[in-house]
Amino acid sequence: MEFSATQHDSGVVVVRVEGQLIVGNRQELKTLVEDAIEEGQRRFLIDFENTGYIDSSGLGALVSISKKIRDQGGTLRLANLNEDLHSLFELTKLDTLFAIDDSTDQALTQF
Amino acid sequence: MTAPLKLCVRRSEVAAPSGHVVDVSVVLPSEIQHIEAAVELMARHCFAGHPSTSRLRFRLQVTLSEALANAIICGNGQDPSKHVTIQAQCRSDAIELSVADEGTGFSPDQITAPMTGAEIESQCGRGLFLIRHLADHVAFNEEGNAICITLRRP
Numbered sequence: 001m002e003f004s005a006t007q008h009d010s011g012v013v014v015v016r017v018e019g020q021l022i023v024g025n026r027q028e029l030k031t032l033v034e035d036a037i038e039e040g041q042r043r044f045l046i047d048f049e050n051t052g053y054i055d056s057s058g059l060g061a062l063v064s065i066s067k068k069i070r071d072q073g074g075t076l077r078l079a080n081l082n083e084d085l086h087s088l089f090e091l092t093k094l095d096t097l098f099a100i101d102d103s104t105d106q107a108l109t110q111f
Numbered sequence: 112m113t114a115p116l117k118l119c120v121r122r123s124e125v126a127a128p129s130g131h132v133v134d135v136s137v138v139l140p141s142e143i144q145h146i147e148a149a150v151e152l153m154a155r156h157c158f159a160g161h162p163s164t165s166r167l168r169f170r171l172q173v174t175l176s177e178a179l180a181n182a183i184i185c186g187n188g189q190d191p192s193k194h195v196t197i198q199a200q201c202r203s204d205a206i207e208l209s210v211a212d213e214g215t216g217f218s219p220d221q222i223t224a225p226m227t228g229a230e231i232e233s234q235c236g237r238g239l240f241l242i243r244h245l246a247d248h249v250a251f252n253e254e255g256n257a258i259c260i261t262l263r264r265p
Contacts, residue, residue, distance in 0.1 A: 020147055020172075020176075022146065022147060022176055022180075023143050023146060023176075023180045023184070024143045024144045024146055024147055052172070053169055053172045053173050053176070054173075055173060055176045055177055055180060055238070055241075056177060056180075056235070056236075056237035056238040056240075056241055057180060057235070057238075059237060060233075060234035060235050060237070061234070063231075063232055063233070063234055064234050066232075067232060084165070084166060084169040088173070088241065091240070091241065091244050092224065092226065092237050092240065092241070093226050093227075093231060094231070096231070097231055097232070
């Protein structure tokens, strides 16, 4: 499974990206988050601990998700980006758009 | 129902003054679900017998994935009857990747990435920018339907 969602005790929905986030599967991630928003969820954490690489379509999907959550008054945080993945956010200046934490534990204290 | 994955690999090994050289070519139909498998196949052949780092592998994965997405979506319009051809020359000092589609080409100089102001929330337009920043050298053919990406080995 490439994407899985669990609800932390705090109520935050933790979405894990296993493998790649690319043009071929980005819609699955968008649908997963949109369905959760539809169900009333407003706080999301995306965990990249087990992610290989992200392409520009994957970054675009994250931008789209971010906007949808924000439009509903919700919060999105990203965590566990390794050095390579973080470099993609820095290059594209998306590190200025997203709240990025070193770990899920750290992120969960920020909601 | 998706078409079965059809990848054709031609591997030749020759002795050259610069050392061991491996040429690999892969042809895939214009369907985005084949991108990940094609990238992994190329990575496996490009790094076989050559020194590698996780950073170099990451750069190859992202740049090739981007080039294939551009070729399949923009070049061939996701027409599965059209194909995208990847050719790679894997040397001890560098990897040279070429990705060609059957489209009419585009003008790469006219593409700018959404980096400032409200543009930062654009969902697309970052692919070529990422290729240019992760590769050591990028070139296009005259028609604009083939890109050549050079990644130097550390």
